[in-house]
Amino acid sequence: MVDFLRKVRWGVLFLSIGCVLSFVGGCYALRSTSVPSTAALLVGVPMSIVGLGLKGTELAPVVIVAPTTEVEAVRAKATATQNQIILDVTRYQYGMSVHLEPALEKLGLESEDDNQHPTLLSLQEAAIEGSYALVLTFGSLDIPYDVWAEKEEKMTKFFGPGVKVTTEEVTKNKKFAVTIATV
Numbered sequence: 001m002v003d004f005l006r007k008v009r010w011g012v013l014f015l016s017i018g019c020v021l022s023f024v025g026g027c028y029a030l031r032s033t034s035v036p037s038t039a040a041l042l043v044g045v046p047m048s049i050v051g052l053g054l055k056g057t058e059l060a061p062v063v064i065v066a067p068t069t070e071v072e073a074v075r076a077k078a079t080a081t082q083n084q085i086i087l088d089v090t091r092y093q094y095g096m097s098v099h100l101e102p103a104l105e106k107l108g109l110e111s112e113d114d115n116q117h118p119t120l121l122s123l124q125e126a127a128i129e130g131s132y133a134l135v136l137t138f139g140s141l142d143i144p145y146d147v148w149a150e151k152e153e154k155m156t157k158f159f160g161p162g163v164k165v166t167t168e169e170v171t172k173n174k175k176f177a178v179t180i181a182t183v
Contacts, residue, residue, distance in 0.1 A: 015051025
């Protein structure tokens with residue numbers, strides 16, 4: 001049940017139900033004023049507005065690449081932080097501009113000009129030398145690779161004990177891979 005609730009698009013749900021209630025209440029109110037039509041309008045209109053607000057701030061989940069059998073074998077070594085990252089980025093989120101925004105803020109990974117955070121482009125589970133790892137690929141036009149490399153030690157401390165964080169420049173067009181591997 002909890003997994004189902006994490007995947008619900010609340011903005012679409014509220015907007016749909018609110019529009020239906022508003023329409024039905026409005027139709028009945030035109031025919032004759034009654035308590036059910038008024039109640040449907042009083043519930044439907046605010047629900048539609050809430051749905052529009054949620055839809056406007058919706059952040060779609062990141063698609064995770066299907067794990068291989070090798071990854072399945074080492075998945076038991078995953079830390080609580082790694083599991084939490086997967087849960088956080090594979091659900092709809094509201095009110096954030098990018099995935100892992102609070103973590104990126106605390107790590108100081110934001111552009112100096114406009115305080116934009118790097119965008120999480122993909123998430124992949126991997127088995128590296130018998131250890132479980134998450135490979136997060138970020139796109140960042142304003143943060144050079146040197147800044148990412150300087151933050152490796154800080155990221156290792158931030159993501160908790162039992163992990164080692166490494167960074168690498170994936171392409172020259174400002175894509176960086178952050179690997180969080182168990183040790």
